[in-house]
Amino acid sequence: MASSSTKPIFTPPFTTTSSSSSQPPTRSSLLSFLHSTTPTPISLNLSRSRISFLNSPSSAVRSLSVKNAAKTIEAAETSRVSRVGGLDANSQETKPTILVSEKLGEAGLELLRSFGDVDCSYDLSQEDLCKKIASCDALIVRSGTKVTRQVFEAAKGKLKVVGRAGVGIDNVDLQAATEYGCLVVNAPTANTVAAAEHGIALLAAMARNVAQADASMKSGQWQRNKYVGVSLVGKTLAVMGFGKVGSEVARRAKGLGMQVIAHDPYAPADRARAVGVELVSFDQAISTADFISLHMPLTPSTKKVFNDDTFAKVKTGVRIINVARGGVIDEDALVRALDSGKVAQAALDVFTEEPPPKDSKLVQHERVTATPHLGASTKEAQEGVAIEIAEAVVGALQGELAATAVNAPMVPAEVLSELAPYVVLAEKLGRLAVQLVAGGSGIKSAKVVYRSARDPDDLDTRLLRAMITKGIIEPISDSFINLVNADFTAKQKGLRISEERVAVDSSPEFPIHTIQVQLSNVDSKFGSGVSEGGDISIEGRVKYGKPHLTRVGSFSVDVSLEGNLILCRQVDQPGMIGQVGNILGEQNVNVSFMSVGRTVRRRKAIMAIGVDEEPNQETLKKIGEVPAVEEFVFLKL
Numbered sequence: 070m071a072s073s074s075t076k077p078i079f080t081p082p083f084t085t086t087s088s089s090s091s092q093p094p095t096r097s098s099l100l101s102f103l104h105s106t107t108p109t110p111i112s113l114n115l116s117r118s119r120i121s122f123l124n125s126p127s128s129a130v131r132s133l134s135v136k137n138a139a140k141t142i143e144a145a146e147t148s149r150v151s152r153v154g155g156l157d158a159n160s161q162e163t164k165p166t167i168l169v170s171e172k173l174g175e176a177g178l179e180l181l182r183s184f185g186d187v188d189c190s191y192d193l194s195q196e197d198l199c200k201k202i203a204s205c206d207a208l209i210v211r212s213g214t215k216v217t218r219q220v221f222e223a224a225k226g227k228l229k230v231v232g233r234a235g236v237g238i239d240n241v242d243l244q245a246a247t248e249y250g251c252l253v254v255n256a257p258t259a260n261t262v263a264a265a266e267h268g269i270a271l272l273a274a275m276a277r278n279v280a281q282a283d284a285s286m287k288s289g290q291w292q293r294n295k296y297v298g299v300s301l302v303g304k305t306l307a308v309m310g311f312g313k314v315g316s317e318v319a320r321r322a323k324g325l326g327m328q329v330i331a332h333d334p335y336a337p338a339d340r341a342r343a344v345g346v347e348l349v350s351f352d353q354a355i356s357t358a359d360f361i362s363l364h365m366p367l368t369p370s371t372k373k374v375f376n377d378d379t380f381a382k383v384k385t386g387v388r389i390i391n392v393a394r395g396g397v398i399d400e401d402a403l404v405r406a407l408d409s410g411k412v413a414q415a416a417l418d419v420f421t422e423e424p425p426p427k428d429s430k431l432v433q434h435e436r437v438t439a440t441p442h443l444g445a446s447t448k449e450a451q452e453g454v455a456i457e458i459a460e461a462v463v464g465a466l467q468g469e470l471a472a473t474a475v476n477a478p479m480v481p482a483e484v485l486s487e488l489a490p491y492v493v494l495a496e497k498l499g500r501l502a503v504q505l506v507a508g509g510s511g512i513k514s515a516k517v518v519y520r521s522a523r524d525p526d527d528l529d530t531r532l533l534r535a536m537i538t539k540g541i542i543e544p545i546s547d548s549f550i551n552l553v554n555a556d557f558t559a560k561q562k563g564l565r566i567s568e569e570r571v572a573v574d575s576s577p578e579f580p581i582h583t584i585q586v587q588l589s590n591v592d593s594k595f596g597s598g599v600s601e602g603g604d605i606s607i608e609g610r611v612k613y614g615k616p617h618l619t620r621v622g623s624f625s626v627d628v629s630l631e632g633n634l635i636l637c638r639q640v641d642q643p644g645m646i647g648q649v650g651n652i653l654g655e656q657n658v659n660v661s662f663m664s665v666g667r668t669v670r671r672r673k674a675i676m677a678i679g680v681d682e683e684p685n686q687e688t689l690k691k692i693g694e695v696p697a698v699e700e701f702v703f704l705k706l
């Protein structure tokens with residue numbers, strides 16, 4: 070896919086080294102940003118000292134010299150840069166491998182094949198899935214594949230995206246996905262109608278004993294009196310879960326002349342009103358309904374929500390339809406309720422265990438109508454779902470943030486495009502700030518101050534916060550941070566990132582005026598980087614689309630954040646620029662930018678020097694020996 074044809078989304082996160090930082094923001098890949106090359110979750114991947122460096126200043130770490138800390142940064146930098154060469158849809162060095170583990174519509178497969186190597190391997194055992202996954206960039210599943218923590222562990226960081234070709238993501242371990250920086254996307258809309266239609270099919274079939282009568286006829290019988298059914302018109306249907314499927318079921322049931330009520334703690338009343346449905350409490354719904362249709366997701370709070378206690382409260386002779394998930398019903402309790410006659414009939418498409426055991430009392434029950442999870446199984450829905458998920462997975466592999474991301478913020482493309490240069494700035498500020506920390510200090514809290522003329526509701530900072538987290542953590546660890554795992558990783562490391570927005574009187578045309586990163590309760594190896602409040606503080610802004618450093622501690626500077634940076638505090642006197650420039654020139658280090666900021670004339674000044682190459686130790690030593698230089702620090706961007 071061409072990288073030049075579309076608007077920039079955001080700059081690849083790895084373009085922070087001198088070789089690449091001068092590139093303008095390109096249509097990067099979320100892949101680069103999501104590119105999870107870490108072999109284990111961050112929490113497991115750090116050496117003890119690195120964890121301590123971020124978490125608590127253990128004595129071992131306290132004794133780390135600044136030189137050692139610099140080495141740590143250098144080692145992490147080297148390994149990080151070497152990891153950058155992985156799959157990037159822009160570079161197209163390698164085609165991504167996409168494993169499809171369950172049957173997917175042909176149109177979706179075609180789209181996937183146009184982008185990567187597609188391996189359709191159905192009915193894999195968990196063991197075989199774990200073996201295969203280590204070479205896959207994406208995995209596409211339906212409800213039959215359990216994407217467990219073990220799968221993410223076995224992926225060793227290569228798996229970037231799991232696409233769920235359907236709605237329910239209860240078969241994917243989202244926590245593990247997040248810890249491993251793997252994006253999970255689903256296809257939430259294409260099978261809504263199919264599931265709703267199947268719910269209605271089961272409702273009608275159950276009420277008129279269609280399945281039982283059919284089986285009876287096929288066994289040679291003609292039992293007209295046995296299969297007298299019940300009418301739907303005028304009966305009350307309780308829709309439990311008034312989401313996409315639930316509301317479509319409600320609409321259709323009203324067309325059949327049913328009274329429809331619904332229970333959904335999160336559904337807006339106006340949506341229910343628009344369909345002509347009254348939202349009621351759980352108890353009211355189950356105690357007044359003649360039919361109960363389940364449409365809520367399986368979550369810890371909905372697991373076995375239909376149990377002995379619930380069945381005790383329902384109207385005797387109630388009929389239940391479940392096209393949601395088997396796990397929302399305690400199946401043994403349902404068998405008891407059917408046996409006692411409390412529940413007259415059940416029509417079930419989904420089961421706690423799929424397929425259920427052959428001798429399942431529930432499936433075998435004569436008043437149960439069962440289908441093998443067919444809710445989404447229409448030709449139309451499967452084609453739609455396949456395209457929806459293929460687009461989402463290809464998009465994610467290309468760098469777009471999927472609108473259907475389940476475990477990452479959904480940031481619209483136009484917001485991403487606008488934030489692109491600020492994303493680069495944010496990461497660089499994080500990287501600079503952490504390099505000002507003296508080796509032995511543990512960073513526990515960082516504060517980010519955004520100065521903006523925008524209304525706070527009009528400024529989505531999640532991406533920026535993620536990049537600052539990345540900038541702070543990556544230089545001092547082996548962690549790989551992306552939008553999926555940034556908050557999780559920060560929390561794991563005991564790093565609290567707080568944000569503050571300050572309104573400024575500038576043009577709201579630009580989302581942000583300045584970004585300031587403050588690290589508190591840490592020692593600095595460059596005293597001038599500490600603000601009057603005692604925090605390491607640096608501030609930057611985007612100028613002409615490029616990130617600029619505008620403030621270090623209480624000194625104003627103005628230097629483009631490209632290449633590497635030397636910060637130097639000296640006595641404010643003539644000739645300083647020349648002296649330092651000469652030393653760098655002797656070693657053929659090219660100065661790209663230079664800016665001097667001072668507090669008091671002829672007293673103290675800070676010189677910020679952007680350099681293309683990395684000066685050697687000898688050159689840095691010479692700078693330190695210039696009599697007027699009071700302190701200096703070399704920082705990699």
Ligand SMILES: NC(=O)C1=CN([C@@H]2O[C@H](COP(=O)(O)OP(=O)(O)OC[C@H]3O[C@@H](n4cnc5c(N)ncnc54)[C@H](O)[C@@H]3O)[C@@H](O)[C@H]2O)C=CC1
Pocket residue numbers: 235236237238257260261264309310311312313314315332333334335336364365366367370371392393394418419442443444445446
């Ligand atoms: N049998 C099949 O083949 C299919 C099954 N499904 C299942 O149906 C479920 C619903 O799908 P959609 O309507 O597309 O999802 P949705 O997300 O649009 O709707 C789910 C609704 O359930 C509500 N909810 C959450 N917790 C609840 C609770 N404790 N009590 C009542 N309501 C609660 C939510 O607020 C939401 O409105 C999915 O989670 C999936 O498990 C979906 C498609 C096909």
Ligand SMILES: O=C(O)C(=O)COP(=O)(O)O
Pocket residue numbers: 211212213234235236237238260442443444445446
């Ligand atoms: O979309 C859902 O949640 C479904 O349950 C559909 O499952 P399936 O993709 O048919 O295995």
